[in-house]
Amino acid sequence: MLTDIKSLLREELEAQFKTWEQPVYRVTQLLEWLYVRHVTTWDAMTNLPKKLRMQLSESYSLQSLELVRKQGSRDITQKFLWKLADGAFIESVLIPANPALYGEASDRHTLCVSTQVGCAYGCKFCASGLDGWKRNLAPNEIVEQVLAIERWNETSAEREVRSAESPKDSIPHSALAAPRLINNLVIMGMGEPLANYENLLKALRILNAPWGGGIGARKITISTSGLVPQIRRLADEPEQFRLAISLHGATDEVRQRIMPVNRKYPLKELTAALEYYQAQKDRMITFEYILIKGVNDAIEQTHPLGALARHLRAKVNLIPYNKVEGLKWERPGEEVCEDFLAALEKQRIPATLRREKGHDIDAACGQLRLKTEREFAKTE
Numbered sequence: 176m177l178t179d180i181k182s183l184l185r186e187e188l189e190a191q192f193k194t195w196e197q198p199v200y201r202v203t204q205l206l207e208w209l210y211v212r213h214v215t216t217w218d219a220m221t222n223l224p225k226k227l228r229m230q231l232s233e234s235y236s237l238q239s240l241e242l243v244r245k246q247g248s249r250d251i252t253q254k255f256l257w258k259l260a261d262g263a264f265i266e267s268v269l270i271p272a273n274p275a276l277y278g279e280a281s282d283r284h285t286l287c288v289s290t291q292v293g294c295a296y297g298c299k300f301c302a303s304g305l306d307g308w309k310r311n312l313a314p315n316e317i318v319e320q321v322l323a324i325e326r327w328n329e330t331s332a333e334r335e336v337r338s339a340e341s342p343k344d345s346i347p348h349s350a351l352a353a354p355r356l357i358n359n360l361v362i363m364g365m366g367e368p369l370a371n372y373e374n375l376l377k378a379l380r381i382l383n384a385p386w387g388g389g390i391g392a393r394k395i396t397i398s399t400s401g402l403v404p405q406i407r408r409l410a411d412e413p414e415q416f417r418l419a420i421s422l423h424g425a426t427d428e429v430r431q432r433i434m435p436v437n438r439k440y441p442l443k444e445l446t447a448a449l450e451y452y453q454a455q456k457d458r459m460i461t462f463e464y465i466l467i468k469g470v471n472d473a474i475e476q477t478h479p480l481g482a483l484a485r486h487l488r489a490k491v492n493l494i495p496y497n498k499v500e501g502l503k504w505e506r507p508g509e510e511v512c513e514d515f516l517a518a519l520e521k522q523r524i525p526a527t528l529r530r531e532k533g534h535d536i537d538a539a540c541g542q543l544r545l546k547t548e549r550e551f552a553k554t555e
């Protein structure tokens with residue numbers, strides 16, 4: 176199988192073009208087709224010589240994601256279900272600017288991307304892990320989630336302009352080159368990002384590069400269930416990516432009940448890795464804390480949680496649990512969530528509580544894929 180062109184860094188392309196005796200500006204042209212114009216065929220790259228296009232097509236694949244399902248509408252959260260080249264499904268979630276969530280100022284959109292097909296970590300409450308792990312995503316499959324959304328956005332913007340004009344007017348694509356839709360990324364879709372470390376980092380470098388996705392490292396948040404060795408490794412990388420920890424329990428007893436990963440990396444080890452991360456990066460960590468009825472929502476839990484957050488100078492994002500079909504877990508009542516938040520605030524811990532309505536579509540990643548796969552399984 177050929178490597179995909181969108182799995183390569185600029186310097187790798189430059190090295191390849193050198194062996195083909197192509198000038199460096201050809202790389203710039205290629206990158207513009209891929210990351211600015213979002214084309215999906217070699218033939219569309221009209222300013223590249225035919226021979227070069229042939230060489231490229233013989234040496235690399237040029238995959239794009241196929242949209243199979245979309246939920247939600249403009250201005251609210253939208254979920255995209257994609258089909259990969261091998262027929263597997265993944266999803267991405269497009270969220271309108273929500274500056275409070277990770278402390279970033281944002282006038283555009285946040286995209287939540289997947290990093291694996293399924294997940295091996297089997298957290299008890301999560302839809303992504305229900306059917307186990309299938310495979311890692313290649314760098315291009317992570318990168319393409321951003322490009323495919325930009326492509327979708329441009330064509331729908333184009334359609335809107337066209338319908339406003341006389342139908343015969345054809346508007347050149349370049350005239351519509353819209354400002355980029357996505358300026359924040361959260362790596363919180365399906366899969367455990369740090370279990371696909373190499374491909375993730377490569378994809379993020381492509382998405383971060385000025386010649387690629389152009390998304391600032393500080394606007395990229397990686398979420399992990401707590402893989403200790405990889406957190407330490409990430410701390411040693413030069414980029415300033417943000418880190419979110421899916422904590423969901425502030426004692427080993429509570430965390431263990433819902434997150435098997437806690438047996439391998441208990442809180443003591445996780446805390447030590449986060450101390451190291453902080454020492455290296457001096458950046459605020461975020462704790463994700465899903466509130467699950469009767470599991471981790473007792474007010475006493477705010478004491479160990481507050482202590483841990485203070486120790487690590489972390490911010491706490493409280494997220495009322497999204498019901499997953501077939502699982503027994505429930506979201507606590509609104510009052511319980513508000514009291515939990517107030518108890519953290521009383522300890523002067525920076526904390527937020529997600530309060531949006533309309534959770535039917537806002538539901539956590541992994542659910543649309545699971546539903547679709549099960550529907551397909553029924554009809555096969």
Ligand code: SAH
Nearest residue numbers: 301363366367398399400421463496497539
């Ligand atoms: N594997 C990584 C990233 C993907 S999960 C991680 O666990 O951090 C992204 C976030 O969604 C995690 O915080 C996860 O715990 C949360 N999540 C999973 N299922 C959920 C549900 N049903 N309701 C609310 N949040 C959920």
Ligand code: SF4
Nearest residue numbers: 294296298301304400
């Ligand atoms: Fe995997 Fe994250 Fe879901 Fe746990 S919460 S099963 S680590 S995707």
